[in-house]
Amino acid sequence: MRLLLISNSTMPGEPYLTYPLPAIAGFLGEKPKNILFFPFAAVTFSFDTYEAKVRERMESLGHRLISIHHFNDPGRAIMEADVLMVGGGNTWQLVRMFHDQSLFPLMRQAIERGIPYIGWSAGSNVACPTLRTTNDMPIIDPLGFDCMGLVPFQINPHYLDHNPEGHGGETREQRIEEFLAINPGIHVVGLREGTMLRLEGKTLSLIGERTLRIFRQGSLPMELTAADDLSFLLEAKD
């Protein structure tokens, strides 16, 4: 499998989808590709708007992009795409739309066949076994928490070390500890902003200057860098 799982589309103050663009370019290669885009996580803006925004960035790399919402037969569109790309937004709405159209199994088949997958934020969440480490507000019942399970671990995108000053809620680390208390035996990867994971077959690596924080029940959290071997995260769990 070939996966590029990105924490966040955009760093504060930068134009849209800027920092991950070199990594996307390297992942896709120079030959022009037909990217099938899934804008389902958009809630407060239209699928057309989302498509136009992302298409502009992909065209700057020499690739073509079209959104799934233009197709009458989404299953066939998935089978014929060169690349599958899922944008961020609200994870709950995203998973609901995938479930309503029963697309996860088709996506997974295509990706297992070798079609590259790129996701950011909610698009990284759905590459995991379930959506249980999303940060998003559960604005709609997704009709099931299961996702694609392309990797055996859970990603927490937009991983944050601290709460805003004066805030009395749980830190992100405390929330992940709660997840682990209920779900022992699964790794949670805190993917800080400005970073991403790239999977090529059995090789998993971190891209970005910040470290990855990895949590597992019964162990102290680990901080790993782009130079570290992450393959232990790919071992199947009980």
Next chain:
Amino acid sequence: MRLLLISNSTMPGEPYLTYPLPAIAGFLGEKPKNILFFPFAAVTFSFDTYEAKVRERMESLGHRLISIHHFNDPGRAIMEADVLMVGGGNTWQLVRMFHDQSLFPLMRQAIERGIPYIGWSAGSNVACPTLRTTNDMPIIDPLGFDCMGLVPFQINPHYLDHNPEGHGGETREQRIEEFLAINPGIHVVGLREGTMLRLEGKTLSLIGERTLRIFRQGSLPMELTAADDLSFLLEAKD
């Protein structure tokens, strides 16, 4: 109905359950009460630990407190309690435990009969129609998003105005706008830390020095104070 719906148990730097204590004292009155406590939102610490912590605070006010987990017949315990109290923690775990034991209808009956209800954080979320405005990580499938629906609006506890500096995720307001896009016609109440709502029959009021931020699809957000009439929030929705 008599409800006290509190944003957060504790302000940063203060001892546990300090700022809401005068409001809880006023709400409960001087006559000693038997409080039935629900510690179900605790995930990383025991129900006994949670009970002891909250009991100490309630005993300081002259009331008795016992946790539901000591009863073989929780339905009967609910029927016989003077006060129902639900503490914060993880909303998803809390709702799952209520659903597993089918306790929401019994709680609701008791509260409609006049038994006072006190909740904070996750305990305020479950007084709403659904858990769809929780901030918590969905660590477990709650087997249904529906809650008690004691009020017709949704509360977002720990309401925060800004993101931590340098964070590229959605602000709380953007998350609530996403909720409204999918769920028009329902009010969302952003309950800032250090504040609470008190319902006495048909009179709803804010307690605290900070304002309440109220959202509804198609309207600009409103900021209301402890001096404002909040009764419009109680009107049943379509």
